[in-house]
Amino acid sequence: xxxxxxxxxxxxxxxxxxxxxxxxxxxxxxxxxxxxxxxxxxxxxxxxxxxxxxxxxxxxxxxxxxxxxxxxxxxxxxxxxxxxxxxxxxxxxxxxxxxxxxxxxxxxxxxxxxxxxxxxxxxxxxxxxxxxxxxxxxxxxxxxxxxxxxxxxxxxxxxxxxxxxxxxxxxxxxxxxxxxxxxxxxxxxxxxxxxxxxxxxxxxxxxxxxxxxxxxxxxxxxxxxxxxxxxxxxxxxxxxxxxxxxxxxxxxxxxxxxxxxxxxxxxxxxxxxxxxxxxxxxxxxxxxxxxxxxxxxxxxxxxxxxxxxxxxxxxxxxxxxxxxxxxxxxxxxxxxxx
Amino acid sequence: xxxxxxxxxxxxxxxxxxxxxxxxxxxxxxxxxxxxxxxxxxxxxxxxxxxxxxxxxxxxxxxxxxxxxxxxxxxxxxxxxxxxxxxxxxxxxxxxxxxxxxxxxxxxxxxxxxxxxxxxxxxxxxxxxxxxxxxxxxxxxxxxxxxxxxxxxxxxxxxxxxxxxxxxxxxxxxxxxxxxxxxxxxxxxxxxxxxxxxxxxxxxxxxxxxxxxxxxxxxxxxxxxxxxxxxxxxxxxxxxxxxxxxxxxxxxxxxxxxxxxxxxxxxxxxxxxxxxxxxxxxxxxxxxxxxxxxxxxxxxxxxxxxxxxxx
Numbered sequence: 001x002x003x004x005x006x007x008x009x010x011x012x013x014x015x016x017x018x019x020x021x022x023x024x025x026x027x028x029x030x031x032x033x034x035x036x037x038x039x040x041x042x043x044x045x046x047x048x049x050x051x052x053x054x055x056x057x058x059x060x061x062x063x064x065x066x067x068x069x070x071x072x073x074x075x076x077x078x079x080x081x082x083x084x085x086x087x088x089x090x091x092x093x094x095x096x097x098x099x100x101x102x103x104x105x106x107x108x109x110x111x112x113x114x115x116x117x118x119x120x121x122x123x124x125x126x127x128x129x130x131x132x133x134x135x136x137x138x139x140x141x142x143x144x145x146x147x148x149x150x151x152x153x154x155x156x157x158x159x160x161x162x163x164x165x166x167x168x169x170x171x172x173x174x175x176x177x178x179x180x181x182x183x184x185x186x187x188x189x190x191x192x193x194x195x196x197x198x199x200x201x202x203x204x205x206x207x208x209x210x211x212x213x214x215x216x217x218x219x220x221x222x223x224x225x226x227x228x229x230x231x232x233x234x235x236x237x238x239x240x241x242x243x244x245x246x247x248x249x250x251x252x253x254x255x256x257x258x259x260x261x262x263x264x265x266x267x268x269x270x271x272x273x274x275x276x277x278x279x280x281x282x283x284x285x286x287x288x289x290x291x292x293x294x295x296x297x298x299x300x301x302x303x304x305x306x307x308x309x310x311x312x313x314x315x316x317x318x319x320x321x322x323x324x325x326x327x328x329x330x331x332x333x334x335x336x337x338x
Numbered sequence: 339x340x341x342x343x344x345x346x347x348x349x350x351x352x353x354x355x356x357x358x359x360x361x362x363x364x365x366x367x368x369x370x371x372x373x374x375x376x377x378x379x380x381x382x383x384x385x386x387x388x389x390x391x392x393x394x395x396x397x398x399x400x401x402x403x404x405x406x407x408x409x410x411x412x413x414x415x416x417x418x419x420x421x422x423x424x425x426x427x428x429x430x431x432x433x434x435x436x437x438x439x440x441x442x443x444x445x446x447x448x449x450x451x452x453x454x455x456x457x458x459x460x461x462x463x464x465x466x467x468x469x470x471x472x473x474x475x476x477x478x479x480x481x482x483x484x485x486x487x488x489x490x491x492x493x494x495x496x497x498x499x500x501x502x503x504x505x506x507x508x509x510x511x512x513x514x515x516x517x518x519x520x521x522x523x524x525x526x527x528x529x530x531x532x533x534x535x536x537x538x539x540x541x542x543x544x545x546x547x548x549x550x551x552x553x554x555x556x557x558x559x560x561x562x563x564x565x566x567x568x569x570x571x572x573x574x575x576x577x578x579x580x581x582x583x584x585x586x587x588x589x590x591x592x593x594x595x596x597x598x599x600x601x602x603x604x605x606x607x608x609x610x611x612x613x614x615x616x617x618x619x620x621x622x623x624x625x626x627x628x629x630x631x632x633x634x635x636x637x638x639x640x641x642x643x644x645x646x647x648x649x
Contacts, residue, residue: 043523157387186386186550191594191610213524216553216596220603239600257528259557260598261580267535268528268557274493 005175005207006032006055011066011076013047013054015278021063022278024050026231028066032175032207037198039210039222039239041254045275047231048211049096052177055209056093057083070175089119092168096180098160102152108163109148112136115170135166139196158189165193169200176200177209182217194221215258219243224312227251230275230287233306237313247315249295249323250288256325269325286317294326295319339413340374341544342398342512347371347407349390349397367393369568369630370407375561377511380538380545382559382576384552384591390568391548395514398546399433400424411512429459432505436517438497442489448475448500449485455507474503479533495526499533506537514546519554531558552595556580561640564588571631574641584643586617586624587631 008030014021024047032038040048053059055068057075068075095101103111112132117123136144139162152160161181168176178197182190194217201208210221218225218239226236227250235248246252256269273291281287286300304317349368352361368390375381383391396402398409409416411427419427435441442451452471456462462470472482478499489497498518505513519527531554537543549555555562562579564572564587572585583589593613597606623646625631631644
């Protein structure tokens with residue numbers, strides 16, 4: 001297809017811990033199309049940020065294997081200078097923590113100016129200033145001329161996040177990676193930022209990778225969703241299928257564990273255990289098996305693979321077929337007994 | 339009678355400046371807040387960052403000085419009580435902090451952390467203390483053998499449970515929970531919330547639950563107060579606030595919560611725009627010249643809204 005922007009094949013990102021390499025992103029294959037929001041969901045430690053950093057080439061000491069094809073360029077093998085040309089121009093990134101993503105000693109206007117200057121060194125200063133003011137207007141900053149000369153500490157959290165977004169879109173990137181763009185923000189500001197990202201998608205026709213752990217944000221924003229667990233994609237589908245007909249036990253557990261406004265439950269579902277650390281991660285068998293011990297071992301595959309169960313809907317391992325929630329089973333038993 | 343009654347609570351911080359660091363102005367962090375909580379109930383305090391919800395909680399427990407107003411706890415006013423009496427009351431009010439990584443001393447073992455309130459208030463022998471701490475650990479679902487470990491050996495959710503064990507060590511009546519789960523992962527969040535409800539029933543605890551996450555507030559609370567710039571904009575039961583919000587600020591807050599059904603996306607987006615335009619149109623009517631909400635007016639026995647004065 002022509003509109004595929006990013007084609008990732010068998011991406012594996014490993015970090016060295018005491019002479020051994022451990023894969024934080026393990027065999028991830030994905031495509032991102034133009035004008036599409038692909039959401040990546042998972043708990044902390046599932047490898048979603050490591051994945052995003054791999055695409056942008058921001059890991060300094062990691063071993064990266066596989067292919068990341070961006071419009072014919074393999075980003076894994078690209079040289080530093082090649083990456084420098086792409087980063088900030090063709091690919092923009094919105095970082096999670098706006099305070100640490102900005103330089104505290106530079107006024108924000110100059111920081112955005114720098115992003116434009118580095119990719120158009122011949123542009124005139126006055127023209128760039130106009131561009132920056134335009135960008136600030138675009139991200140909804142009320143008095144751009146004043147804000148241009150302010151330092152990050154003078155701005156509120158929501159304002160800072162807007163500056164980071166303005167910087168990311170300053171060169172009209174075709175691919176935008178947003179790593180938890182609203183996690184640190186209040187709901188009213190969150191909705192403004194999300195609406196802003198949506199508008200940008202339509203105006204610059206960009207492909208967006210949205211990394212988040214908030215399933216509400218996913219429901220609002222995403223076209224397709226990939227659920228990550230322990231470095232692997234465990235389920236991938238379009239947003240309607242995933243929210244209405246989730247299959248993988250992890251996806252179902254996650255959806256069950258959030259309190260929603262519409263239906264107030266007595267008790268929330270709890271996923272047993274924790275995401276295993278890199279070193280303790282089981283490298284064979286179903287990685288989620290340890291957290292659903294009531295499911296029989298025979299339900300899992302020996303080496304779980306992604307199965308296409310309907311067009312575009314992939315689920316890893318076979319355990320989804322036999323999965324049930326223990327609390328529900330108990331309720332049913334009680335119901336039958338009474 | 340209510341367990342705690344807060345009446346017209348004000349907490350102002352001085353702003354100093356000039357050559358002699360004289361007081362130039364005050365930041366009105368909390369500016370006239372009143373509410374009461376019945377025993378065994380959960381009261382939710384909601385607001386954006388900077389709205390004064392945390393300061394309210396901290397003032398009740400004595401971490402911020404009260405400028406004026408009353409905090410009646412079981413008939414005693416915490417704002418004017420003398421030190422000796424205060425120490426006595428203080429053990430009935432405990433706090434669960436937001437960040438489980440910075441609220442536990444990394445140099446202390448779990449046994450020392452959990453036993454600290456016991457050492458302050460109860461004269462226990464070393465053996466009695468150990469047994470009590472082990473009981474508490476079991477109550478919060480942690481292994482009693484783990485008491486000689488250090489905080490870094492636990493995960494975020496487990497640490498938050500240690501924080502809870504410390505808070506319930508003296509059988510308090512009121513627990514102030516300041517964003518107890520916002521630093522935790524979704525799956526761990528559910529665990530801590532379930533657990534807080536469980537011990538509430540078991541120990542007949544009263545919670546003052548401070549959060550900016552309306553989904554969690556809806557799940558946990560019986561009554562809710564919505565704060566904006568140090569004042570209340572709306573107060574009512576959980577159902578009243580979520581099903582029948584009256585103040586434009588509350589409406590906007592509720593419209594901003596992401597809908598978990600992707601099919602409602604367009605509708606939700608349109609609704610949000612509608613609420614936003616209503617907010618812009620009515621902003622002048624609902625807030626005074628300084629941008630502060632008006633005082634509360636009752637629209638039913640339990641539901642109060644900061645409606646503009648008419649006429």
